[in-house]
Amino acid sequence: MIEASAKGLVFATGVVSYLIYKRFEPSGVIASLMLLVVLPGVVLNTVRGQFPNIILAWTSVYFGYWLVLVSLTIGYRLSPFHPLALFPGPTLCKASKLWMVYKVAQGGSHQYHRALHKRYGDVVRTGPNELSFRHEGAIAPLYKDSKKGPYYDTRQTANVEQLDGIKDLTEYARRRKGWNRGMSMAALKGYEDMLRKVIVELTAALEKRQDEPLNLRLWLIYAAFDFMGEIVFTRNFNSVKTASDVTGMIHGIDDASSQLACIAQIPWTMPFLSFIQKVFGEQGSWKLLQKAATETVRKRVEDGTGKRDLFHYIMDGDDLEQVKPPLEEVASEGGLAIVAGSDTTAVTLSHVFYFLLCHPPCMERLHKEVGSQYPGATDTMSDFARHADMPYLNACVNEAMRLYPAVLTGSQRTINSGQGGAMLGPYYVPDGTNASVNLFSLQRDPRHFYPLPDEFWPDRWLTQDTYRLPTGDVISKEELIHDKSVFLPFATGIRSCVGKNLAILEMRAVLCALIQKFDFSVAPGYDLASWEREVRNIFITACGPLMVNVKSRY
Numbered sequence: 420m421i422e423a424s425a426k427g428l429v430f431a432t433g434v435v436s437y438l439i440y441k442r443f444e445p446s447g448v449i450a451s452l453m454l455l456v457v458l459p460g461v462v463l464n465t466v467r468g469q470f471p472n473i474i475l476a477w478t479s480v481y482f483g484y485w486l487v488l489v490s491l492t493i494g495y496r497l498s499p500f501h502p503l504a505l506f507p508g509p510t511l512c513k514a515s516k517l518w519m520v521y522k523v524a525q526g527g528s529h530q531y532h533r534a535l536h537k538r539y540g541d542v543v544r545t546g547p548n549e550l551s552f553r554h555e556g557a558i559a560p561l562y563k564d565s566k567k568g569p570y571y572d573t574r575q576t577a578n579v580e581q582l583d584g585i586k587d588l589t590e591y592a593r594r595r596k597g598w599n600r601g602m603s604m605a606a607l608k609g610y611e612d613m614l615r616k617v618i619v620e621l622t623a624a625l626e627k628r629q630d631e632p633l634n635l636r637l638w639l640i641y642a643a644f645d646f647m648g649e650i651v652f653t654r655n656f657n658s659v660k661t662a663s664d665v666t667g668m669i670h671g672i673d674d675a676s677s678q679l680a681c682i683a684q685i686p687w688t689m690p691f692l693s694f695i696q697k698v699f700g701e702q703g704s705w706k707l708l709q710k711a712a713t714e715t716v717r718k719r720v721e722d723g724t725g726k727r728d729l730f731h732y733i734m735d736g737d738d739l740e741q742v743k744p745p746l747e748e749v750a751s752e753g754g755l756a757i758v759a760g761s762d763t764t765a766v767t768l769s770h771v772f773y774f775l776l777c778h779p780p781c782m783e784r785l786h787k788e789v790g791s792q793y794p795g796a797t798d799t800m801s802d803f804a805r806h807a808d809m810p811y812l813n814a815c816v817n818e819a820m821r822l823y824p825a826v827l828t829g830s831q832r833t834i835n836s837g838q839g840g841a842m843l844g845p846y847y848v849p850d851g852t853n854a855s856v857n858l859f860s861l862q863r864d865p866r867h868f869y870p871l872p873d874e875f876w877p878d879r880w881l882t883q884d885t886y887r888l889p890t891g892d893v894i895s896k897e898e899l900i901h902d903k904s905v906f907l908p909f910a911t912g913i914r915s916c917v918g919k920n921l922a923i924l925e926m927r928a929v930l931c932a933l934i935q936k937f938d939f940s941v942a943p944g945y946d947l948a949s950w951e952r953e954v955r956n957i958f959i960t961a962c963g964p965l966m967v968n969v970k971s972r973y
């Protein structure tokens with residue numbers, strides 16, 4: 420018979436441990452080992468004599484201790500005493516982030532978030548300490564100067580924080596300088612020839628494959644990836660030329676992002692995973708990605724700083740700063756540029772093509788606009804600035820990004836501590852709460868985009884007195900709701916996308932060149948509707964194939 424004193428000791432230690440977790444939130448490997456393993460071990464040693472055998476002693480003490488800890492944690496999260504108790508949401512979300520890990524692993528977390536907003540309203544408790552907003556009032560207070568949330572704790576390359584993971588704003592400002600220079604108008608002008616080179620390679624490659632169905636999604640990734648190789652490191656990855664993932668990085672990014680998206684839901688596991696990696700060595704796609712990025716950086720450094728690529732600006736090749744950034748830092752930023760700049764543009768372009776294939780009249784109208792700007796086979800890249808003056812082209816890109824922003828569920832921020840909380844629109848949100856504005860829900864909200872909020876209808880972006888709907892009905896501009904203030908595919912505030920202008924330059928140019936050159940049709944046997952079904956939110960967006968046939972127009 421186990422004595423009451425043993426049960427009491429296990430219970431009391433579990434309570435103490437819970438209070439320590441609640442007050443100090445320790446997440447390091449040592450602290451966690453002490454609290455989760457050593458402390459119950461000490462209890463076990465004390466009460467061991469009260470158990471008939473060691474196995475029963477072990478299981479009773481450890482299981483009992485952990486049960487107390489977990490029950491108190493979940494009990495508090497679900498209780499009316501929790502600071503977020505008044506916010507609605509599913510019990511599983513309130514109890515633990517593990518539910519969201521499951522949803523993210525399934526891929527459709529953007530759909531899940533949207534369904535939650537439809538059910539619970541403009542604010543939903545999506546985690547024990549996390550809120551999701553579908554309210555325009557949350558945008559300015561949240562993104563103006565709040566810190567990045569724990570979601571970004573995963574943003575490290577070889578122990579150096581990447582730009583997008585830095586929480587300290589002074590350090591962030593120092594690191595962003597080089598990026599800003601590398602994305603200035605003058606720098607972008609310098610990248611135009613590199614973009615032209617890749618687009619010429621892409622059109623040539625597609626032209627050669629006119630007799631076979633091809634996965635346009637893949638070709639767009641190859642091109643975006645090659646382009647980033649050119650502008651970041653002055654290196655052609657040759658993915659388009661070889662029609663393959665030569666470096667293995669494209670596959671690595673997808674794999675690593677799938678894993679990171681889950682881990683980022685429970686970033687406190689990071690120290691354990693890093694510890695395991697240190698002990699057993701890095702595995703799989705992580706290792707591959709890291710190795711390929713390091714190798715690329717090494718080659719770029721060997722080549723010197725004469726080339727005015729993004730690497731040049733980030734490593735302060737113009738000697739504008741008193742102290743040059745350390746190489747590991749520059750290498751980490753180079754890796755980030757490749758990841759952040761390739762998949763985002765490629766997936767957005769894929770969405771544009773998907774929607775154009777779904778709406779042949781839109782494809783034809785875009786083709787007409789390109790033809791009117793560049794008759795016949797006139798070079799669409801003779802002046803990149805002209806793309807900005809093509810309303811329908813830009814409407815198509817914007818409309819695709821409205822329906823499928825590349826970062827589907829928006830960026831997480833933490834309400835700065837010590838300021839007594841914040842008002843996010845009409846909602847008071849306590850200090851330390853993690854929150855994000857859910858773009859996939861907000862940008863499809865009929866209160867902000869109407870009519871056809873869920874449909875691809877580029878006309879809404881055009882300035883007109885009347886609008887003809889696809890049904891043939893006509894509405895006046897007064898009937899149109901078009902609230903650009905909630906259109907945030909590149910985020911907003913000080914931490915918004917540094918590559919926005921480059922991305923827009925690239926997407927317009929690729930689209931213009933391909934639409935001018937080719938007729939696109941859905942490949943026989945390919946189920947176009949599968950495209951949207953296979954969109955997965957892994958922070959960046961993962962997609963299935965987009966199978967098309969191309970036919971040269973001239």
Ligand code: HEM
Binds near residue numbers: 757
């Ligand atoms: C359609 C294309 C793109 C979209 C929709 C997009 C979207 C975004 C968004 C929403 C963020 C904020 C993420 C957050 O707060 O977590 C972001 C950040 C970032 N993007 Fe982009 N992006 C695109 C293309 C690019 C390109 C071409 C680059 C060039 C390298 C780039 C580089 C970055 C970087 C470095 C950050 C981190 C900025 C920071 O934390 O200061 N992006 N992007």
